[in-house]
Amino acid sequence: MASPLRFDGRVVLVTGAGGGLGRAYALAFAERGALVIVNDLGGDFKGVGKGSSAADKVVEEIRRKGGKAVGKAVANYDSVEEGEKLVKTALNTFGRIDVVVNNAGILRDRSFSRISDEDWDIIHRVHLRGSFQVTRAAWDHMKKQNYGRILMTASASGIYGNFGQANYGAAKLGILGLCNTLAIEGRKNNIHCNTIAPSAGSRMTETVMPEDLVEALKPEYVAPLVLWLCHESCEENGGLFEVGAGWIGKLRWERTLGAIVRKRNQPMTPEAVRDNWERICDFSNASKPKTIQESTAGIIEVLHKVDSEGVSQNHTSHAAPAATSGFAGAVGRKLPSFSSSYTELQTIMYALGVGASVKNPKDLKFVYEGSADFSCLPTFGVIVAQKSMMSGGLAEIPGLSLNLAKALHGEQYLELYKPLPRSGELKCEAVIADILDKGSGTVIVMDVYSYSGKELICYNQFSVFVVGSGGFGGKRTSDKLKAAVAVPSRPPDAVLRDVTSLDQAALYRLSGDWNPLHIDPSFASIAGFKKPILHGLCTFGFSARHVLQQFADNDVSRFKAIKVRFAKPVYPGQTLQTEMWKEGNRIHFQTKVQETGDIVISNAYVDLVPASGVSAQTPSEGGELQSALVFGEIARRLKNVGREVVKKVNAVFEWHITKGGTVAAKWTIDLKSGSGEVYQGPAKGSADTTIIISDEDFMEVVMGKLDPQKAFFSGKLKARGNIMLSQKLQMILKDYAKL
Numbered sequence: 001m002a003s004p005l006r007f008d009g010r011v012v013l014v015t016g017a018g019g020g021l022g023r024a025y026a027l028a029f030a031e032r033g034a035l036v037i038v039n040d041l042g043g044d045f046k047g048v049g050k051g052s053s054a055a056d057k058v059v060e061e062i063r064r065k066g067g068k069a070v071g072k073a074v075a076n077y078d079s080v081e082e083g084e085k086l087v088k089t090a091l092n093t094f095g096r097i098d099v100v101v102n103n104a105g106i107l108r109d110r111s112f113s114r115i116s117d118e119d120w121d122i123i124h125r126v127h128l129r130g131s132f133q134v135t136r137a138a139w140d141h142m143k144k145q146n147y148g149r150i151l152m153t154a155s156a157s158g159i160y161g162n163f164g165q166a167n168y169g170a171a172k173l174g175i176l177g178l179c180n181t182l183a184i185e186g187r188k189n190n191i192h193c194n195t196i197a198p199s200a201g202s203r204m205t206e207t208v209m210p211e212d213l214v215e216a217l218k219p220e221y222v223a224p225l226v227l228w229l230c231h232e233s234c235e236e237n238g239g240l241f242e243v244g245a246g247w248i249g250k251l252r253w254e255r256t257l258g259a260i261v262r263k264r265n266q267p268m269t270p271e272a273v274r275d276n277w278e279r280i281c282d283f284s285n286a287s288k289p290k291t292i293q294e295s296t297a298g299i300i301e302v303l304h305k306v307d308s309e310g311v312s313q314n315h316t317s318h319a320a321p322a323a324t325s326g327f328a329g330a331v332g333r334k335l336p337s338f339s340s341s342y343t344e345l346q347t348i349m350y351a352l353g354v355g356a357s358v359k360n361p362k363d364l365k366f367v368y369e370g371s372a373d374f375s376c377l378p379t380f381g382v383i384v385a386q387k388s389m390m391s392g393g394l395a396e397i398p399g400l401s402l403n404l405a406k407a408l409h410g411e412q413y414l415e416l417y418k419p420l421p422r423s424g425e426l427k428c429e430a431v432i433a434d435i436l437d438k439g440s441g442t443v444i445v446m447d448v449y450s451y452s453g454k455e456l457i458c459y460n461q462f463s464v465f466v467v468g469s470g471g472f473g474g475k476r477t478s479d480k481l482k483a484a485v486a487v488p489s490r491p492p493d494a495v496l497r498d499v500t501s502l503d504q505a506a507l508y509r510l511s512g513d514w515n516p517l518h519i520d521p522s523f524a525s526i527a528g529f530k531k532p533i534l535h536g537l538c539t540f541g542f543s544a545r546h547v548l549q550q551f552a553d554n555d556v557s558r559f560k561a562i563k564v565r566f567a568k569p570v571y572p573g574q575t576l577q578t579e580m581w582k583e584g585n586r587i588h589f590q591t592k593v594q595e596t597g598d599i600v601i602s603n604a605y606v607d608l609v610p611a612s613g614v615s616a617q618t619p620s621e622g623g624e625l626q627s628a629l630v631f632g633e634i635a636r637r638l639k640n641v642g643r644e645v646v647k648k649v650n651a652v653f654e655w656h657i658t659k660g661g662t663v664a665a666k667w668t669i670d671l672k673s674g675s676g677e678v679y680q681g682p683a684k685g686s687a688d689t690t691i692i693i694s695d696e697d698f699m700e701v702v703m704g705k706l707d708p709q710k711a712f713f714s715g716k717l718k719a720r721g722n723i724m725l726s727q728k729l730q731m732i733l734k735d736y737a738k739l
């Protein structure tokens with residue numbers, strides 16, 4: 001059995017502990033070793049009079065029980081309205097204050113119209129102001145010692161209302177409001193604050209409860225919850241509990257999905273409210289916001305929906321279907337093209353932003369424009385294209401009526417066709433490649449092509465997950481999405497680490513991602529993070545740098561492509577640990593935060609160009625490949641039927657057959673001109689589709705053991721150009737490649 005909950009050495013102040021519930025708490029704390037301040041003003045239940053006997057009696061009881069395991073007690077007779085004095089007693093007697101139980105209370109029940117100013121004020125002074133005064137007096141001591149437990153006492157009268165208790169109910173729920181904020185402000189100093197609404201027989205309730213109930217509902221059935229909530233091992237903070245007769249239940253807020261009753265650019269009317277009343281009040285599928293951030297996020301979502309869609313009255317703040325009806329039209333839509341120009345200043349700033357440092361002499365070429373081999377980091381390719389994600393980009397596509405404030409960067413693919421120039425101007429064309437319905441959200445896949453003049457320099461694919469907007473009946477997967485690939489299950493071949501600086505995000509944002517989430521603490525808190533987070537693409541830059549350093553000697557011309565999945569946020573200051581596995585020219589990797597062990601980038605890889613260069617294949621090597629036999633066979637069989645097949649296919653396919661991660665042979669199947677032709681080497685004109693596959697996998701495909709589509713999704717087969725044409729290729733392989 002786990003050890004009993006003890007309070008040895010803890011100093012506990014219980015207000016109103018001369019009777020009823022407070023007395024039960026004081027006795028229970030002392031019994032478990034606490035040093036208790038038994039406070040009680042000693043007046044009657046209406047707050048009239050005062051005296052020392054109530055508190056003294058309880059102190060005496062504790063002393064009588066005294067034994068080794070029992071703590072000590074001291075009395076205090078001040079009103080909670082003078083909170084400082086109570087806390088002073090604790091400090092003078094025991095030297096510290098660890099726990100405050102705000103329990104003191106009185107009643108002045110009257111039907112509403114008969115409540116006098118005095119009845120109102122005294123109730124508020126004792127309950128709400130008293131809880132404030134006592135807690136405030138203890139607060140700074142708790143902060144300094146980085147520890148505190150506070151208990152507030154509310155009442156069902158406040159939560160639900162009760163005839164004749166307007167003054168009392170208002171003060172009691174005010175106490176809950178006080179607790180809610182203290183729970184937030186105290187959290188970072190390990191000060192927890194919780195509230196109970198008890199039911200117990202006491203002199204206070206004997207005026208309203210039948211006698212036998214007063215007897216049955218013992219204060220001892222409430223005290224154990226109070227002790228648990230005030231124990232150092234209890235993590236509960238900001239909770240509200242009803243408790244009595246040995247039962248304990250937790251309460252929370254619930255909110256209907258509600259209805260938007262306003263249309264864009266039109267006045268909001270009471271009639272629209274009336275007409276939507278049923279839905280406003282319908283608790284089916286209700287949400288349960290836990291924080292003000294969750295609550296306000298819903299409101300912000302409404303603003304976005306009304307403003308961006310001019311939505312009708314039939315949209316709830318959580319419903320997606322109507323909001324997503326324009327998706328079909330958005331797929332294939334091009335964004336206005338834009339250009340990105342940069343100088344060495346931007347590439348150096350980027351390199352520093354992703355952790356390149358003069359500490360590492362091999363990094364000098366990324367941060368010093370005077371280096372003989374000054375280079376732009378390959379992952380700067382995302383910076384060139386990122387404008388498509390920002391204002392003027394994705395957010396403004398007609399038909400894409402999603403709340404992009406709820407968008408998370410899910411995955412990123414980047415492919416370079418030649419090293420990025422050290423400075424220049426690239427023209428970017430972006431297109432919505434696909435939109436997927438993931439149930440819990442929507443994935444937008446966007447392709448961005450960046451050109452220098454007419455030459456394609458790089459290709460980016462951004463996948464963005466928009467939380468909470470799925471379920472519109474769309475498809476779940478897309479052949480347009482570059483597949484992430486699981487890392488091997490063996491231990492990594494290499495691990496590199498870098499400690500990010502506290503200013504990492506502040507530095508990285510200078511490369512153009514100005515989202516305040518990465519720098520502004522209050523914005524980060526609204527978004528639900530404890531502090532500003534690092535840009536996912538910053539972590540991406542660190543990891544790619546690690547791969548390049550470890551496996552390509554920082555040679556940017558060896559960088560071909562990278563694919564990552566963003567799994568978790570990183571906080572500036574944490575250590576990034578890139579775990580890498582080499583499989584031919586593919587370096588699989590995942591990135592962890594060393595301090596927590598959390599995987600922050602998963603299922604990732606970098607494809608490198610072989611050190612010897614792509615075109616280094618030799619015919620003799622090609623001749624040893626098994627695939628050579630197959631191409632020979634295809635050539636033979638096509639001889640007779642070539643013209644017919646050319647009519648059906650009308651495309652040129654170029655094959656890159658790899659061996660040990662290096663391109664060992666190139667073959668072309670030209671089914672576009674004349675009666676077709678199969679030859680070794682790259683396409684004489686241009687290829688419609690280029691397929692890259694290892695010799696072994698090629699043979700598996702030909703022998704029907706590996707499905708080409710599966711090979712594509714698992715990354716074994718890569719295709720460039722017109723991928724749809726490879727469907728036709730399947731037919732050729734099926735009919736003409738059988739050995």
Ligand code: NAI
Nearest residue numbers: 016019020021041042079080103104105155199200202204
């Ligand atoms: P109680 O009347 O037995 O105990 C309250 C104690 O507070 C008394 O000993 C009283 O002398 C003391 N007190 C009153 N004003 C004070 C002041 N200004 N400074 C210091 N001490 C003062 O009542 P009970 O039932 O034990 O109530 C304890 C708390 O629980 C109260 O806050 C009450 O409102 C709350 N509560 C009790 C319920 C119940 O079913 N007993 C129901 C809901 C709330």
